[in-house]
Amino acid sequence: MSDPMIAKILKGVDDFAEVSVPGTWAVDFLPQLQYLPQWLPGTGFLKVAEKMRKDGLDAAWGIYDWCKQSTFQDSAITPNLCSRILTESDGALSKQDESDLVFSATMIMGGGTDTNISTMQTFILAMIHYPEVQKLAQAEIDSVIGPNHLPTIRDKPSLPYVRSVIAEVFRWNPAAPLAVVHSMSEEDVYNGYYLPNGSIVVPNVWHMTHDPEHYPEPMEFKPEWYQYDDAQMAKVMGLGFGFGRRVCPGSHFAEGTIFAMVSTILACCNITPARDEYGNAILPEIEYSTGTIAFPKEFRFNMEPRSSKVEAMLHQMVAA
Numbered sequence: 001m002s003d004p005m006i007a008k009i010l011k012g013v014d015d016f017a018e019v020s021v022p023g024t025w026a027v028d029f030l031p032q033l034q035y036l037p038q039w040l041p042g043t044g045f046l047k048v049a050e051k052m053r054k055d056g057l058d059a060a061w062g063i064y065d066w067c068k069q070s071t072f073q074d075s076a077i078t079p080n081l082c083s084r085i086l087t088e089s090d091g092a093l094s095k096q097d098e099s100d101l102v103f104s105a106t107m108i109m110g111g112g113t114d115t116n117i118s119t120m121q122t123f124i125l126a127m128i129h130y131p132e133v134q135k136l137a138q139a140e141i142d143s144v145i146g147p148n149h150l151p152t153i154r155d156k157p158s159l160p161y162v163r164s165v166i167a168e169v170f171r172w173n174p175a176a177p178l179a180v181v182h183s184m185s186e187e188d189v190y191n192g193y194y195l196p197n198g199s200i201v202v203p204n205v206w207h208m209t210h211d212p213e214h215y216p217e218p219m220e221f222k223p224e225w226y227q228y229d230d231a232q233m234a235k236v237m238g239l240g241f242g243f244g245r246r247v248c249p250g251s252h253f254a255e256g257t258i259f260a261m262v263s264t265i266l267a268c269c270n271i272t273p274a275r276d277e278y279g280n281a282i283l284p285e286i287e288y289s290t291g292t293i294a295f296p297k298e299f300r301f302n303m304e305p306r307s308s309k310v311e312a313m314l315h316q317m318v319a320a
């Protein structure tokens with residue numbers, strides 16, 4: 001994490017986690033407060049907003065300028081979105097085009113970083129606690145893919161148990177347990193409650209995915225619940241990507257990325273708990289941070305290659 005580019009992104013991710021928790025800022029409920037002068041006592045939130053905006057813009061444009069420079073010096077790591085658009089436009093992007101490109105790239109990076117990290121950490125935590133699930137998923141990969149290949153995204157349709165494991169990761173501990181706060185664009189009545197236009201709605205995704213009426217023993221990690229039914233898997237994963245017009249635009253990308261990571265790890269590695277000095281397994285607590293994106297509390301684990309053959313294939317893939 002000493003790379004200054006990555007450090008800036010992670011700082012942005014932390015800032016987002018801090019500012020986006022519902023109820024943190026009075027201005028979210030009383031938007032008129034944004035017009036108060038900064039010198040007025042109690043308006044510290046304006047300075048926080050100004051600093052985070054500046055940090056965010058510096059990070060986004062800093063990375064873009066670095067990418068632009070390396071693209072024209074032929075030293076950029078490709079393929080990458082900004083290099084491709086810069087190359088195809090042959091240096092003819094207007095300032096507005098560049099600004100749009102910077103914001104698009106930032107949204108991809110910002111939307112896909114902490115959510116993917118949290119989801120993968122939950123996957124690892126589940127594999128430590130449920131070794132029998134890990135074995136079943138590995139057995140499916142071994143029988144479908146065989147020993148001479150690594151899974152690719154094209155194998156997704158033939159790996160239904162792996163798909164169920166991923167759906168269960170989304171259900172067991174959704175990365176965004178309260179999704180993102182929304183506001184009603186028209187009045188409505190829900191379960192006998194009248195909700196006026198403009199009401200603020202906090203979707204409790206964690207509760208939805210732990211409702212024992214739908215998911216018996218909701219605290220357990222059981223991919224078997226889906227019984228290979230993709231509609232059930234899609235339903236639970238859909239909840240994890242939010243709601244309405246602002247639903248996550250990266251959901252398909254994320255599903256592909258998570259599948260690639262999960263299936264490759266399962267094909268290549270055994271995930272086991274860390275061990276203490278006497279060789280006893282240290283099972284981490286299943287505890288999460290609070291915040292818009294919830295992360296498991298820091299835990300240790302071992303990840304070892306399943307065979308020397310698979311290790312060699314991994315090295316080959318990384319080098320290619």
Ligand code: HEM
Pocket residue numbers: 107108109110111112113115116119175176179180240241242243244245246247248249250251253254258
């Ligand atoms: C496991 C991975 C991911 C999860 C769980 C996730 C979840 C979410 C959720 C809950 C929202 C809020 C939706 C709402 O307003 O109700 C959201 C928004 C968003 N996500 Fe994702 N996301 C993931 C990956 C990604 C990726 C990979 C990208 C980009 C390629 C991305 C880009 C965005 C953007 C730009 C928004 C804001 C959309 C808007 O406000 O109009 N997300 N995501």
